[in-house]
Amino acid sequence: MRDQNTIISGWINNDTKPFVSILCDTFNHEGFIRETLEGFLKQETTFPFEIIVHDDASTDNTPAIVREFAENYPLIIKPILQKENQYSKKVNFWSDLTFPMAQGKYIALCEGDDYWIDKLKLQKQVDFLENNKEYVITWTDYLNRKGTELVPNNFKETLPSVYTIDFDTIFQPYCTLTLTSVFKKDAVDPLDYKKFKYGKDNTLYALALCHGKGAFLNFQAAVYRLHAGGVFSLKSTFFQRYSSYLNVKEIYDNIPQARTKNIEKVMASLLKASAFEALKLRKTEEFKNIEEPQKAINEFLDKASLSLKFKYFLKYIKS
Template structure:
């Protein structure tokens, strides 16, 4: 896509927004872009990935009304489903900014100074590659917000690196919160990974430098049944994360990858181990089979550790039940 305009002032931030069948949500997303108050130029590259609803029409409406900000791309063939990096290439070729900000078409921003705050930080801290912030979850089925501001356990700006990102049991950053230096992202390295999920994206980025989490809450992550991640079942989320971890392991074959595997299993398998009901045993066994399939010896060793924990939990549970029957 060729983007031309008559303003010679440089674009500082390119917002990269991908949308697919987001007609219910895309207006709120686009409003979050146009409300931004900055002392620099920015653009929003809004990519409709061959939606079958009215998403493209809504994007077109905003592009006509705000041509200096909204730069649309309309596909006739879905690019995300190709899994070959086409979507990343298209978005990168269209984006002209020094910094890239991310927001998918079903999430939205709530602070009109979000871009300004993030640019100010990155301009004054050249050794950082990524600037993130806190956010809230919104549950579409109940039309309610989560009570917590995420990620939890922070009350001030916080610096993190790749090791912290890997070892923390919940993610420090989400796409809707992220701004990063365009020059810091190694697309060729990224393309080596078979699985190109968000975790891989941040893994590649943080290999180049550190990130900061601003304590400000400036966006909303929407949970709904058609979400790429939130729409998956618990088991399929587990499988997706396992495939992502396997992708890193295949490329790296080092301590970092092994650490990721261990943390992944502890984070996810403990969730299954906490379910002691017999009805869950079949699911747990199927998950262990997946781990062995992907990770061979390493997976077996970690599974034995997890099973040891499960046996302890099972014994404790049986003891509690027996006491209750007296």
């Protein structure tokens, strides 16, 4: 690992602000956060960057690890260590906490249980954005980690070296995961983001795409970790599908540029998946205690073709 303190010290002494701000949210990631932070620090760049780490009152050793790194790299790592959990208060870490602190022209995102494996990740993405002014956001390929197994995607074979992403292509075939994203800070207003009730990373991307194109850069730069402690992965499959549907529908309803055939197709697919997952819950306490599964079913049946309704009722009879 390079002596980033010495490098950043030179930049700061020259009154140079960070060119990129890396925003990292973490909670109970003591087994992962060290690898995450090391991946940031290994980045080789021609520009200064800062690392803003927000710990949401973890109950394990995560805050101590973040504090240790901040003490060792005080010019680079800027910790926010909460005493009370903000997620439970429905505070949005990104728009309310870390984004306002960011000084960079560009923002990079990565949560505390994922990590980067390409030491030139930031340099490659920033160089692309600097040299292609019509683009405002980039993503890269990644590996999926299940335990110790690293599972690749097939993007290397199926997509070009640069694949343009806009409202006609987003989500199909590439899944725009947060840990690979780098975007222009001025392409997204956090106040706009806060207007969305079902806001997710997709909302951020949609807001950015209103100001320019996105690009998938076809190189493996990061690892997405699948584990039981992930906040989203702990939710039921129904919740995952339906919350994604509500998120994409809200984007479609509120951003005129998003009203494309592609987004309509994505919405229909998510709603169908939500309804069929809700059917699996029909005899469970979850179905009885919350109204969302029945809402998903009703909306699906209201919009579905006769053939889809027939398939649904066959499943209903068998369940």
